[in-house]
Amino acid sequence: MAGAKLEPRAIALRVVKEFKDGMLVNLGSGMPTLCGMFLPTDREVLLHSENGLIGYGTTIENPDEADLTLVNAGIQPVRKRPGMAIVDHAESFSIIRGGHIDISVLGAHVVSEFGDLANNTTPGKLVGSLGGGQDLAFCAKKVIVMMTHVDKNGGPKLVKKCAFRLTAPRCVKLVITDIAVVEIDEHGLTLLEVLPGWTPAEVQELTEPKLRISPNLREMELV
Amino acid sequence: MINKVVATFDEAVADMKDGATLLLGGFGGPADNAAYLTAAVARLGVKNLTVVGNIGGRGGDSLEQVRQRMAQLLHWPTDAYDVGLLIVRGQVAKGIMAFPAAVGHARSPFEIAVEAGKTQIELVGQGTIAERVRAARAGIAAFYTPTGVGTFVAEGKEVREFDGRAYLLERALKGDFSLIRAHKADRYGNLVYRNSARTFNATMAGASTITVAEVDEVVELGQLDPEMIVTPGVYVQRVVVRPKTPQPWDQPM
Numbered sequence: 514m515a516g517a518k519l520e521p522r523a524i525a526l527r528v529v530k531e532f533k534d535g536m537l538v539n540l541g542s543g544m545p546t547l548c549g550m551f552l553p554t555d556r557e558v559l560l561h562s563e564n565g566l567i568g569y570g571t572t573i574e575n576p577d578e579a580d581l582t583l584v585n586a587g588i589q590p591v592r593k594r595p596g597m598a599i600v601d602h603a604e605s606f607s608i609i610r611g612g613h614i615d616i617s618v619l620g621a622h623v624v625s626e627f628g629d630l631a632n633n634t635t636p637g638k639l640v641g642s643l644g645g646g647q648d649l650a651f652c653a654k655k656v657i658v659m660m661t662h663v664d665k666n667g668g669p670k671l672v673k674k675c676a677f678r679l680t681a682p683r684c685v686k687l688v689i690t691d692i693a694v695v696e697i698d699e700h701g702l703t704l705l706e707v708l709p710g711w712t713p714a715e716v717q718e719l720t721e722p723k724l725r726i727s728p729n730l731r732e733m734e735l736v
Numbered sequence: 737m738i739n740k741v742v743a744t745f746d747e748a749v750a751d752m753k754d755g756a757t758l759l760l761g762g763f764g765g766p767a768d769n770a771a772y773l774t775a776a777v778a779r780l781g782v783k784n785l786t787v788v789g790n791i792g793g794r795g796g797d798s799l800e801q802v803r804q805r806m807a808q809l810l811h812w813p814t815d816a817y818d819v820g821l822l823i824v825r826g827q828v829a830k831g832i833m834a835f836p837a838a839v840g841h842a843r844s845p846f847e848i849a850v851e852a853g854k855t856q857i858e859l860v861g862q863g864t865i866a867e868r869v870r871a872a873r874a875g876i877a878a879f880y881t882p883t884g885v886g887t888f889v890a891e892g893k894e895v896r897e898f899d900g901r902a903y904l905l906e907r908a909l910k911g912d913f914s915l916i917r918a919h920k921a922d923r924y925g926n927l928v929y930r931n932s933a934r935t936f937n938a939t940m941a942g943a944s945t946i947t948v949a950e951v952d953e954v955v956e957l958g959q960l961d962p963e964m965i966v967t968p969g970v971y972v973q974r975v976v977v978r979p980k981t982p983q984p985w986d987q988p989m
Contacts, residue, residue: 542839563862564763564935579810581767582919582930588765590810599931601938601966602763603870606863610881633859635840640792640847640857642835643889648863651883682886 516710518662518691519735522547526735528618528659528689532558536615537608539563539649545618545659546572546587559596561614562586563645565605570594586645609648617653619646621660621685623672626722628685628697630658631677643680650681662690662719669721671695671702692716694733701725706733740925741954741975745776745989748948748976752913754782755829759869759909759944760789760819761916761937764835766810768933770915770950771817772978775985777915778821784829785822788869788909790862790936792836792846793820801842815982820845828855832909834862860889866939868909873943873971878907911944918967921951922958925972926965934966942971949975 519527525547532538532548534556540546549572552558559568563586570592573579579590600608608614621632630650634641650656664670671688688695693716694706704724707716709732717724742748758777762769777785794802799820803812822828823845831846836857838844849855860868863883871879880903884890894905916937918927927949929938941947949972983989 562932564765564768564932566932574809576808576810580931581765581810581813582933584765584810584932586763588806588809599929599934601866601934602862602936603866603939606866610863610867610883635837637841638837638847640837640844640850641859642837643859643861644790644835645862647861647887647889648883651885678888680887 515715516708519708522550523735524659524689524691526551527694527733528657529553531616531657531687534558537561537613538616538618539609539614539653541617541619541646541649542587542644543620545620546585546589548618549585549589549591561608563605565600565602566591567598567600568594568596606645606648609645610652612652612654614649614653616655616657617649618657618659619649621658621670622677623670623675624658624685624688625672625675626697626701627699628683629675630656630680630685631675633680634677636677647680650684655686656684657687657689658685659689662692669719672721692719695724703727704730706731708733739923740969740972741923745772745976746779748974749773749776749780749913752777752780752782755784756782756912757786757788759911759914759940760787761914761935761940762789762791762818763932763935764791765932766812766816768917768935768937769816769818770917771815772989773915773948773950773976774819774821775817778825778827778985779988781827783827785827786830786832787819787822787828788832788865788911789819790833790835791819792831792833792838792844793818793823794844813982817985821985823849823855826854830856830858832858832860832865834860834865864906865909866936868906869939869943871908872910876908878905880904881906911940912946914940914942914944914947916940916947916949918949918951920953920955920960921949921975922955922960924957925949925969925975926960927951927967927972928960928964929966938967941967946973947971948973950978951975952978
């Protein structure tokens with residue numbers, strides 16, 4: 514029987530391990546912003562925010578300490594950090610579109626086996642939002658999706674074909690969920706890591722497309 | 737003598753007409769929107785507006801809901817009037833927006849208006865809105881962007897390949913009024929901003945026939961370091977100073 518699943522903050526810890534020294538990283542709204550709580554201290558990673566912050570600091574949890582003019586794109590108050598730079602929105606997206614973002618971490622409603630991303634309209638809603646996610650999905654050097662492995666009804670979020678309109682086709686390269694790490698390339702999905710307490714077969718049951726098992730399959734480690 | 741400072745918010749938007757296109761500089765944070773200019777447009781009562789910006793609004797009753805929901809993160813100002821105020825008053829015919837839907841299952845004033853058939857939506861990503869506006873300011877008619885190729889935003893748009901990659905043709909987007917918020921101005925209209933409140937404000941500046949800046953303070957000419965000025969006054973036609981304490985939106989000012 515399958516084990517427990519990771520809490521969102523624990524998934525964030527695993528995502529942050531992908532950030533290498535010197536990288537410029539953008540955290541999408543929703544779950545990915547949690548990564549901002551766990552900036553690595555042993556390497557310099559710069560966070561980019563759509564609203565024009567480059568190299569901002571950790572999120573502020575006490576509203577009395579918040580500066581109303583210093584928020585990230587998820588409208589979370591953040592700290593200044595030495596070396597931080599501020600630009601306007603057009604420049605901020607020149608940075609994105611120009612391919613200067615090393616990693617974009619995005620949330621998703623569903624991701625297809627070839628990396629198609631759908632995250633622009635909450636299921637059941639008439640109006641959607643693209644935010645800055647479409648520019649990031651098309652133009653970041655690497656797109657990582659951070660999400661739960663299944664939706665609220667237990668249905669798979671890694672699917673053969675996206676039923677929702679796409680934000681961007683064939684853009685996602687890595688998916689980090691509450692039970693597994695899955696790589697995506699032109700051949701489909703490869704299971705790289707499974708959470709302790711889970712077997713590859715149990716992860717496969719919650720994944721619609723066929724998972725290839727990496728020859729280097731490992732347990733998911735958070736630190 | 738050049739003096740772009742006007743006395744009241746009402747005066748700053750008095751010549752706005754029905755059917756105007758407004759470029760709104762707010763991102764959706766608590767202190768990055770031209771709140772009192774937005775309130776003046778609500779008082780003026782012009783209709784059939786096209787609004788260009790990021791979010792679908794938190795005006796009307798939803799402002800108080802947002803204040804309560806965000807209370808554990810930050811103290812949301814009581815006077816953070818935004819495009820939602822115009823939407824709930826039926827002044828908006830169309831939105832060209834990147835983030836019109838509220839997060840999750842909440843509904844923004846704009847979503848409610850679209851669902852009721854009162855308002856049209858053109859959904860465009862932030863980068864494309866920003867560059868369309870920047871192009872208008874810079875005299876560029878159109879540009880090719882990779883963002884959106886092969887998705888719903890590409891419908892009806894030219895796709896062209898350059899060096900093996902496909903790009904969409906996007907048109908410049910000029911406004912009648914840019915309503916922006918800045919920190920300090922001088923009488924030439926030179927502007928500096930604060931932190932992430934620069935956002936779309938500095939982007940929308942100069943992309944409309946009339947750009948109006950709502951500022952915390954007007955300083956003497958020469959007090960803004962030329963190296964630090966973000967928006968040169970040539971992009972700004974009017975400057976108006978915010979009140980020191982929150983005021984109700986429906987009071988002439």
